[in-house]
Amino acid sequence: MSGFDKVVSSYEEAMAGLTDDMTIIAGGFGLCGIPEGCIKQIKSMGVKGLTIVSNNCGVDGFGLGILLEDRQIKKMIASYVGENALFEKQLLSGELEVELTPQGTLAEKMRSGGAGIPAFYTATGYGTPVGDGKESRVFNGKHYILEESVVGDFAIVKGWKADRFGNVIYRKTAQNFNPLAATAGKITVVEVEEIVEPGELDPAQIHTPGIYVDRLIQGTFEKRIEQRTVRAK
């Protein structure tokens, strides 16, 4: 079934077609479950003027943070961007635009973007700066605001295992935004730790069905930890 074999052999091939001023939706929460290889490839491609939709923007020197080094990001749509000195600098200097979005709204914007729902009502942000300029409306006596969905020219996703057809499963809390991002890319690129043959994964336990996946690549991952907290044995 060659038509469904999504595997590509290089990150060049995985990110082919990415050009200046595109919108990229990225999975990951902090540095957990981030598509490390795709991000490095975007850096080496040198594309500029990017809009990135991701919960966070990495840290200085790792994750999405490396795209700040050569000023590749024009606009960041995120819920929390506090871990990154270069980010702050570019924000204050006006080189970088940021659209802060509540985390749950951001997740739902991705999910509904992929699901053909252009807008939805949520109570989150009503009466706050997030609701400013947005339509609000009462349902059953409670106030809600209208939020529009997002889709990306590309989505970049970190999975754990996938079969060649692009059926993906995620590992533990490295799932986070990844399955949502996967649905919302015009071209969705998934990098995983292991690629298996179709039929090896349980059909009822697929997190991202292959229909969402355009390109699949096996990568290696540093998996940096931001807050290493341990207890004594």
Place this chain on the structure above:
Amino acid sequence: MSGFDKVVSSYEEAMAGLTDDMTIIAGGFGLCGIPEGCIKQIKSMGVKGLTIVSNNCGVDGFGLGILLEDRQIKKMIASYVGENALFEKQLLSGELEVELTPQGTLAEKMRSGGAGIPAFYTATGYGTPVGDGKESRVFNGKHYILEESVVGDFAIVKGWKADRFGNVIYRKTAQNFNPLAATAGKITVVEVEEIVEPGELDPAQIHTPGIYVDRLIQGTFEKRIEQRTVRAK
């Protein structure tokens, strides 16, 4: 952790509190993955004036169809109700009200009902009788209609396996509407084929987290097949 043990030992206990004129959201597609035991209990309780939200209404003498026998259903919200002579009779005589809803919109109404999203825009039904009287709106040049979510006083759900904390997994295409129904009940009752101890199910493979489940019961299931189609060996 007794506070999280959702197991009840009888269907009386499982459906306790159900009274006349309540709204019930039911999982299942046709006769596949339907909460057989809960439905039988509703019949034996004799409650009337029910609004049932379910993709279908069973068949004569099985599934939700048995609730028609004593005229317990006042209103049916469904996408397809064509398998049931008694249904047609009560509909034509005006005893039963039906609100036909596109299947995908019905699914999303349940999901968003459970997710605190009171309404969403969808292209489904625009320009058709389904869109009549509903607000419509253009996003990116395409027409959409506003659909409101549903929540039920009860949700009745058929799972495969669950742990005592109410973490549920579904089997094959018996999943269908069940995980959506589970999120949308003020009281959610899940009946399953097997109850296991917490820790026996893989946390990353739970279809319905226990937070949605109020009562869990082990049942036995007839699993009637509507269209038995086979090929020669």
Place this chain on the structure above:
Amino acid sequence: MALTREQMAQRVAKELKDGYYVNLGIGIPTLVANYIPEGMSVMFQSENGLLGMGQFPTEDEVDADMINAGKQTVTAIPGASIFSSSDSFDMIRGGHVDLTVLGAFEVDVNGNIASWMIPGKLVKGMGGAMDLVAGADNIIVTMTHASKHGESKLLPQCSLPLTGAGCIKKVLTDLAYLEIADGKFHLKERAPGVSVEEIIEKTAGELVVPDVVPEMTFSA
């Protein structure tokens, strides 16, 4: 000669491409699965929550928990995935299905389709049809060109309540293959032995007929 149901399915199958995810409606569309071109892979989506639908089961394989949207017992191919109804319609509504094939009562020059409701007759419901026509970019409608009484089903404007507005671009009838654009039907191919005159006569909506209308060919 008007096409048989099997020939209609064969002609639709020519629109398949390797790697297509396809949703087939009930009736003639279901038959398309029998005519996948040699060396080509397509994967079938069933809207009750199955991507990668396989053959019907053998007696031994029958499983009440494994059905398709027509409520028939089915199997899954290796590489299939199974999910909830909302996940399934997210795929459909989000435009991720490459091709949808479904039947209809009527279509019109503006791409409207009527397929679920005949006033005065008992209405059983639209099932997933409205989601399928609203969500897909690439839809082929299969139906007879005219009713048994000779009334055209390709109209200036649908007379029955719609399933979807402005969403149909391709129609295969037992007489012809047509595309819809700029508020007109465009005749592209005719069934073997069917005259252009007959198609013109049985098409009530405005029809654009090119100088040459190729005949469809079918392998024996």
Place this chain on the structure above:
Amino acid sequence: MALTREQMAQRVAKELKDGYYVNLGIGIPTLVANYIPEGMSVMFQSENGLLGMGQFPTEDEVDADMINAGKQTVTAIPGASIFSSSDSFDMIRGGHVDLTVLGAFEVDVNGNIASWMIPGKLVKGMGGAMDLVAGADNIIVTMTHASKHGESKLLPQCSLPLTGAGCIKKVLTDLAYLEIADGKFHLKERAPGVSVEEIIEKTAGELVVPDVVPEMTFSA
């Protein structure tokens, strides 16, 4: 004496009930996990996609793929579930979490809360806080009663940009436990040795003081 951070956590823990699903914010709220009453079970939700958060891992157990919303390495208890960010916020937004505990800069008599943005200082983002306050019915805000400069944080109207409007009903400060209703703060309990006068003095919003204000008690 004003409550210590630990005492504040202890007092909040008295609001727990057996079987509660609880989301704890960063700071004092996190400490509540250390004071779950004997014989009671609660389950912690972490908004990055974990229900049933356990202790920090031992060195051997550390796993980069297993973190909480504060990006700390954690473990999961038996009976935990792990899911996507949208599934997680469906739980939160849908009101399925029984208790949410979080810090704030200010609250006011109308239940408004400001906790994420101080104009003129760099804004890092609201993370999940706006979803948590909008979605939960049962929220306890923990904060000091007044700033270091003695300025009340319990106001007639929040001065900072809001995190949520009209959503807070319970506030625990280092001086008192208060409830918000009918556009007023209602003093319910005071910290051991703290006078009603001090609380009145440090509460800028309208405060209802009953005849008797019980002192909180803490087990040694």
